[in-house]
Amino acid sequence: MRKVLSFGDAILTSPPETFAAWSNPMIFNTKDFGALGDGITDDTAAIQATIDAAAAAGGGEVVLGAGTYIVSGGEEPSDGCMMLKSNVTLSGAGMGETIIKLADGSDTKVTGIVRSAYGEETHDFGMKNLTLDGNRDATTGKVDGWFNGYIPGSDGKDSNVTLDSVEIKDCSGYGFDPHEQTVNMVIKNSVSHGNGLDGFVADYLSDSVFENNVAYDNDRHGFNVVTSTHDFTLSNNVAYGNGSTGIVVQRGSENIPSPANITITGGAVYGNGAEGVLIKLSSQVSVSGMDIHDNGSAGVRIYGSTGVDVFDNTLSNNSLGAPVPEIIIQSYDDTSGVSGKFFSGSDNLIRGNVITGSHNSTYGVAERNEDGTDRNSIVGNTISHTSKGLTLVYGDGSFAGDAFPLVTVQGSEANDIITGSAANELIFGLAGKDTLNGGAGDDILVGGAGADKLSGGAGADTFRFDQLTDSYRTATVSATDLVSDFDISQDRIDLSNLGFTGLGSGKAGTLNISYNATLDRTYIKSLDADSSGNRFELGLSGNLKDTLNASHFMFQRVIEGTAGGDTLTGTEGNDLINGNAGVDRLNGGAGADTLTGGADADILTGGAGADLFIYTSRLDSYRNYNASGTKQSDTITDFNTAEDRIDLSSIGLRGLGDGSANSIYLSVNADGSKTYVKTNAVDTTGNRFEIALEGNLLDKLSASNFIFSTASATNQAPVLNTPLIDQNVTELKAFSYAVQPGSFSDPDSTALTYSATLTDNSALPDWLTFDSKTLTFSGTPGGTASGLYSILLTASDATGASVADSFAINVGNVAPGTLTGSQNAETLYGTEGDDTLLGLGGDDTLRGDTGADILNGGAGRDTLYGGANADTFVYSTLTDNYRNYEAGGLTATDTIADFTSGQDKIDVSALGFLGLGNGENHTLYMTLNEAGDKTYVKSATPDADDNRFEIALSGSLIDTLTEADFVFGQRESQEILYLPTLGQSNARLLRMTEDDNQSGTSEMVKDLIRYTDYDVRSQFNDANGDPIDLAVGGSTVHRGWLLDRHAGRTACFLVANRHRSAGTGTAARHRIAQGPTGDAEYARSSHHRHCLEPGRRRRSGDSPRHRQTGGSRFVQSVAPQSVRLPARADRRLHGVHGRNRSLPDGRSQGSRLHRGKNQRHRRRRGICAQCAGSHRP
Structure with a gap:
């Protein structure tokens, strides 16, 4: 039995039990304290009074019924609008039913529409089944929906807080913002959307859980776990359509402990503007069982964090905003920033994930080429649809493979003998003459300094050399490693850190392969010594001279940029550096490097060595010469005409010329400081390919400095220059998305045609149209159109060669109305x-x-x-x-x-x-x-x-x-106006001939019209439904009826109906309806009398339905029920046929009418029910 307290003027000061002892808390109804919930009245004081009363009683449940409760903030931001107290729960009738809304015009900062008291340790409190509305469009000042916590930086805490089935929307600040510190908090089954910052915040929470919640359409993050939060779980939550990241775990300040022991499990993260999940400056975080898809940047980014375990997730179609890996691991260098610290991205584990890339996904999992990104393991992931590779690792001790290396084994400076197990292992010999045996498994063996003996054992093994002196020879010394069991079918030699370009003579950066029959040993060696006289040399047991090829070696180091502005520097070796989007600065350093700046105006420096600058799109470097055109041309700072080259083959340029017909021409600026390589051909938006080279190279450049397209007759397919952008729309709202001009182009400068389908090649939904001329998608999704639509836009040239890109339209639900x-x-x-x-x-x-x-x-x-x-x-x-x-x-x-x-x-x-x-x-x-x-x-x-x-x-x-x-509309009730007495006399009376210009019915209607404003004439129609002219004869009897508007009574009478052919009469049936009981019966007989031909009485042989006689049809009238008339009506109305009856005033009831030229007298019987015969009918 629930205890209910309804307060009037009385105040309960001594509750019989404490709040904690109640299994069913006492109920305090805000209506009893004056809350109206009418959407107009400010109910702040009434609700707070109810909370205070509950708190004074030791606790209870403060109930708000369905309605909209207007509230306003206090004098200070920390006052909020309402303050909950210990042992008090605020309860509504349901999300969307009970709404607490900030008043229009509020212009102050409100740190919590509902909150706990500032500086008080509040416990055992919460909120359920209601909506908090920050009224963002009609207020100013930062407004948070829910706030609780003690004092930042202090030891106090709130505890045992539960929020269940709460919606927070349209706050200019945060939705849910529990703060420093809160212990044992549960937020479940709740929704946060349309807020100016984050949907859900966990700011210094411990031993707490957020489960089964949804965050969408918030301007920043969906969920933000921050500021020393630890021992915290996010379970089965969904974050979609948020402006930045779906779920963030990050350090809030440089001088406090970072979040740790965070579990993120289940749920989905999709359609967010940045990463799906970002783990930044945190440790011991696990991400598992999630569906992460269609986000603007990486599905998961591990940024300056350690001990992160990402496992058993499904990632697909992320990196929609820029070319980046689906999962990125990187360090965070803040040594010149606020903290002055360096945060490594090491010792993380990526395992058992299913990863399907988008058109922009470069790798499934990749490390950044940065210091401190080491010992990461990428194991057993299923990866597909990536543009550059499945995985990419740089760090010391990092590993990518199908199985997990359970042990990383590290030797010493002495001569070690290390034998691996059946697992996949990473074994470091370090200095000394070591003997390394990988055993079973796919192992990585790094001998290090000294002449080492390496045996991979079973499995696909990799022998890695990080320094030239790991295995070398001089004129007098040999410190050559020996690989005793190189398996030509699966083993590899990793030389990517040494700068060799490939196999060859052993000169100019190549490696020579030779065989020594005496020693039965194959040598891989460089014939060029470094400044110390050292030449790389490696021995392999057996004769492999004719079977080794470039596929058994890893020569180049790949360095990847992001979609932003990157500064990337190569090593002393031969590096492959990709800037991707953004204004990048690329420096190859020593070695024969390959630099691809990508989109935007990049600064490229090859450094020492014969470098290659590659262009894969004409929009990688261009200038628009229109009045408002932009300049996005690259600058190569140190182009050496003696050895460097520019590769233009991928964009269809075929030679030096005047800049037309897929040729380039050279020019120099006025002061001779820059040389331009450009075309005259423009694309559909006025862009021309152009590169700037520092210095005046006009007389030095030649065709040998370029790699042109050689297949002049071969058509080149269109290219994608700017990825399409995912869109969000709500049901029943008009939608339009115009693809950015220049997103597609054709290397051959031919016109493109465009078509759009769903990605499964089926037609676009009915509500969506595509204008192939303006490249605009538009439409209004219907009320049942919610869901995710994956759209494929294809650009084709005249030959049918094409390129396509996809984007998603996420259609959200709209409430009925x-x-x-x-x-x-x-x-x-x-x-x-x-x-x-x-x-x-x-x-x-x-x-x-x-x-x-x-x-x-x-x-x-x-x-x-x-x-x-x-x-x-x-x-x-x-x-x-x-x-x-x-x-x-x-x-x-x-x-x-x-x-x-x-x-x-x-x-x-x-x-x-x-x-x-x-x-x-x-x-x-x-x-x-x-x-x-x-x-x-x-x-x-x-x-x-x-x-x-x-x-x-x-x-x-x-x-x-x-x-x-x-x-249909309702008929107006009408009073009985006229009632003819039924019988032979009336049948004779109403029979008309074609020369009858003054019928009994005509006269009857004329009489009726005199006494009522009811449209009597409209009740008379002919057999075709056309109205008759009652002044013209030649009519037949048809049915009609009138109602008593006082008592709903109905009587029947005969009316005239124009016949189709003159001279033929038809007696029609009477319509009789049941009326309520009254004080006079119209008919007590069980059947009505028959309408007969004049002078004819009904015989026993007559048909009960009708009989044909002399061209006239006799129709039986409907059998009546008891029909009641007003008390004033003559009760003798159903009297004998043809007799004159005396009316109450003594006058004769009968009346004579002259019928046309025959002067036949017809008797009409009737009575006016309104005056009981006081006037002539």
């Missing part, structure tokens, strides 16, 4: 919920999708799709949906494309239609077009402008539509 169009033609999409779609003006298309939707197209010729479930199509103005049948008339007819009879409804109640019929007298009728594929529902009655209501339904529904499929 009212969707209103404009006065223009447009398409509105409903959601999966119950929506109201209002088209307003224009020829609109409304699609309700799922849910019980209400659709009103408004003016114009609209097309309406209700979608699944029971939908209602509303028509509120006749001129919204009409046809004008006059010559030159207009048609504005809506079409309901998917009407389901028995489920959907057509609401015409606002137009005054009362039912189905012949289209007259407030009824609608139906027709089918000639093709039988469209059903029209229309009125036959025009308005003053000759417009008639009309709508169309796709399909043949004329046999299935019933009144149950419509919402």
